[in-house]
Amino acid sequence: AQKITQTQPGMFVQEKEAVTLDCTYDTSDPSYGLFWYKQPSSGEMIFLIYQGSYDQQNATEGRYSLNFQKARKSANLVISASQLGDSAMYFCAMREGQESGGYNKLIFGAGTRLAVHP
Amino acid sequence: DGGITQSPKYLFRKEGQNVTLSCEQNLNHDAMYWYRQDPGQGLRLIYYSQIVNDFQKGDIAEGYSVSREKKESFPLTVTSAQKNPTAFYLCASSMLAGGRNEQFFGPGTRLTVL
Numbered sequence: 395a396q397k398i399t400q401t402q403p404g405m406f407v408q409e410k411e412a413v414t415l416d417c418t419y420d421t422s423d424p425s426y427g428l429f430w431y432k433q434p435s436s437g438e439m440i441f442l443i444y445q446g447s448y449d450q451q452n453a454t455e456g457r458y459s460l461n462f463q464k465a466r467k468s469a470n471l472v473i474s475a476s477q478l479g480d481s482a483m484y485f486c487a488m489r490e491g492q493e494s495g496g497y498n499k500l501i502f503g504a505g506t507r508l509a510v511h512p
Numbered sequence: 513d514g515g516i517t518q519s520p521k522y523l524f525r526k527e528g529q530n531v532t533l534s535c536e537q538n539l540n541h542d543a544m545y546w547y548r549q550d551p552g553q554g555l556r557l558i559y560y561s562q563i564v565n566d567f568q569k570g571d572i573a574e575g576y577s578v579s580r581e582k583k584e585s586f587p588l589t590v591t592s593a594q595k596n597p598t599a600f601y602l603c604a605s606s607m608l609a610g611g612r613n614e615q616f617f618g619p620g621t622r623l624t625v626l
Contacts, residue, residue, distance in 0.1 A: 439555075439604070439617035441616070444614060446611070
């Protein structure tokens with residue numbers, strides 16, 4: 395069963411506007427973590443933001459914020475004031491629970507390609 | 513500078529040949545991971561390791577092998593048994609699970625089978 399769903403294969407946004415990238419997840423584990431990564435055309439994965447399942451507040455990191463709706467199992471990424479350099483693939487990922495032995499395994503969604511237009 | 517290095521950046525292999533992808537980290541992380549990425553898709557876990565001389569299969573381990581003889585190094589061998597090895601391979605490392613402890617990624621190796 396697919397555990398991370400990103401329903402938007404591609405999105406575009408005008409420079410300086412905000413954009414929301416959707417992510418829904420499926421888990422029965424009460425303890426989990428959600429991550430967003432950016433992948434520019436160079437291929438390297440860049441960590442953006444993290445939300446723990448027990449965190450009371452939505453995570454924010456500079457222009458990135460996470461709209462975490464636990465009951466709906468969604469963790470949408472909001473990018474404010476888009477810049478041309480934000481054009482990239484964006485991946486949502488989930489880590490379930492505290493893996494036995496401490497493994498930090500991630501499950502990734504298929505990604506959303508964001509294009510920022512001037 | 514702390515980080516993860518992968519080599520080579522591009523690799524070409526003939527069918528039937530084994531090939532080894534290098535991954536080295538100087539972040540003093542305990543855990544290391546190998547992922548495969550196909551065009552337009554997300555990352556899929558091949559193998560992961562928490563400590564030296566120990567590693568676990570991920571979701572798509574068939575046709576791959578790894579070793580972890582040193583904490584800093586986690587090479588991946590793509591064997592001739594891997595039926596469709598052309599892909600982008602990413603290595604990552606992290607602290608052990610708990611809290612944020614995000615995975616840090618290397619620049620990747622693009623493998624093409626001729």
